Amino acid sequence: MGRSPCCDDESNVKKGPWTPEEDKKLVDYIQLHGHGRWRNLPKNAGLNRCGKSCRLRWTNYLRPDIKRGNFSDDEARLIIRLHSALGNKWSAISRHLPERTDNEIKNYWNTHLKKKLLLMGIDPATHRRRTDLEVLTSLCDVFLAGDGKALRLHAGTAQQHIAGFQMLQAFLQSMDAMSHHLSSTLNHQLQGLINGSSLLTQDQILQNFGTLCGSGIFSNTIRPCEGSSFTNYETMTKPYSTTADINISSNNRTGNSALASCSKLPIAFSCTVPELMSASDPENKVAEKQALTPFQPWQDLNFNEADEDFSWKDMLE
DNA sequence: AAGGTTTTCAACCGCGTATTA
DNA sequence: ATAATACGCGGTTGAAAACCT
Numbered sequence: 259m260g261r262s263p264c265c266d267d268e269s270n271v272k273k274g275p276w277t278p279e280e281d282k283k284l285v286d287y288i289q290l291h292g293h294g295r296w297r298n299l300p301k302n303a304g305l306n307r308c309g310k311s312c313r314l315r316w317t318n319y320l321r322p323d324i325k326r327g328n329f330s331d332d333e334a335r336l337i338i339r340l341h342s343a344l345g346n347k348w349s350a351i352s353r354h355l356p357e358r359t360d361n362e363i364k365n366y367w368n369t370h371l372k373k374k375l376l377l378m379g380i381d382p383a384t385h386r387r388r389t390d391l392e393v394l395t396s397l398c399d400v401f402l403a404g405d406g407k408a409l410r411l412h413a414g415t416a417q418q419h420i421a422g423f424q425m426l427q428a429f430l431q432s433m434d435a436m437s438h439h440l441s442s443t444l445n446h447q448l449q450g451l452i453n454g455s456s457l458l459t460q461d462q463i464l465q466n467f468g469t470l471c472g473s474g475i476f477s478n479t480i481r482p483c484e485g486s487s488f489t490n491y492e493t494m495t496k497p498y499s500t501t502a503d504i505n506i507s508s509n510n511r512t513g514n515s516a517l518a519s520c521s522k523l524p525i526a527f528s529c530t531v532p533e534l535m536s537a538s539d540p541e542n543k544v545a546e547k548q549a550l551t552p553f554q555p556w557q558d559l560n561f562n563e564a565d566e567d568f569s570w571k572d573m574l575e
Numbered sequence: 576a577a578g579g580t581t582t583t584c585a586a587c588c589g590c591g592t593a594t595t596a
Numbered sequence: 597a598t599a600a601t602a603c604g605c606g607g608t609t610g611a612a613a614a615c616c617t
Contacts, residue, residue: 275585275611297602313603314586349605364606365584582614587607594602 271300271308276315280305284312285320318359325357329366337363338371342385 276284287303293316294302296309305312318324329337333355340351348360348367355363375382 273587295602309602310588310604311586317604318585346606360605361585369583578617580614580616583612585609585611587609589607590605592602592604594600596598596600 270306271311272306273311276319280307281315281320284316288316288320318361321359323357324359324362329358329370333358334366334371334374337367338375338385341367341371341382 283303283305284299287299291302293299293313296313299305299309299312300307303312307315336354337351340354344350346364348364352358352360352363372382375385
């Protein structure tokens with residue numbers, strides 16, 4: 259049995275891009291006779307294509323009632339609204355945009371709109387604010403309330419926050435073998451925190467996070483003044499690797515803060531270096547230089563090794 | 576300017592559903 | 597009622613274009 263072939267002789271049928279001559283044959287035939295049964299059309303129209311290919315070419319490209327070219331803002335907004343209601347039902351969505359084909363809308367979604375929503379901090383699958391962003395924001399709030407030595411998110415837009423999170427993820431996921439163990443464990447814990455299934459308290463997870471940073475990973479990994487390459491979190495699952503350069507520079511006159519930016523993303527996060535708070539230099543040279551030195555590790559986060567419910571070291575075994 | 580990387584989008588594939596014999 | 601055939605949908609691919617470095 260098996261699948262029935264879509265044409266009489268699949269092996270001799272042409273595939274790939276259509277030539278202008280083929281297009282003309284198809285258009286001329288359909289204008290004269292209508293498409294009728296797609297399976298019979300290629301033979302009648304003198305085309306060495308399978309009927310399925312002809313139907314696709316006609317409906318997605320040659321049909322006279324389709325509009326080509328860039329999508330307008332209104333069209334983009336409508337697609338986003340419809341997608342939030344209908345999901346990946348491209349043909350249903352395209353019925354509301356009669357001049358656009360389902361294939362074109364699907365491509366536009368996958369290449370433009372999805373990315374746009376992600377940068378706005380919106381999960382394109384659910385059309386809701388990304389939970390991981392909320393978690394990171396709360397983590398940063400806690401750090402900020404602490405001793406001030408913590409790496410913290412720059413107060414800013416959702417785009418900046420999500421960029422910061424993606425960069426942190428990228429850092430955590432691109433370390434060496436030992437660090438990889440740390441990061442996968444921490445990622446696991448963060449996921450647990452997100453979906454409420456964590457066996458650890460938020461405080462414990464925060465401690466782990468602090469310990470991880472205190473192990474010097476950040477100061478070894480982020481090299482100020484040198485662009486370091488990290489795999490971008492968003493594209494890690496793709497077969498090809500996407501790298502993003504992380505650059506760090508001073509972002510205030512006294513140089514006690516550093517601003518990290520990423521070549522692929524909007525502004526990411528700032529880091530305050532308390533030891534340099536008093537550093538002032540009229541020429542701003544010393545302060546800048548100091549701000550561009552590796553970050554201080556988080557020695558002061560009081561991780562309690564004797565904690566009876568949890569020990570970070572146990573997790574490394 | 577060249578070569579490598581990433582993005583875009585037309586076209587394909589397999590599968591589920593609808594229609595026909 | 598059932599099997600064969602046709603159609604349509606959504607996910608995926610890969611060549612070409614666009615973009616970097």
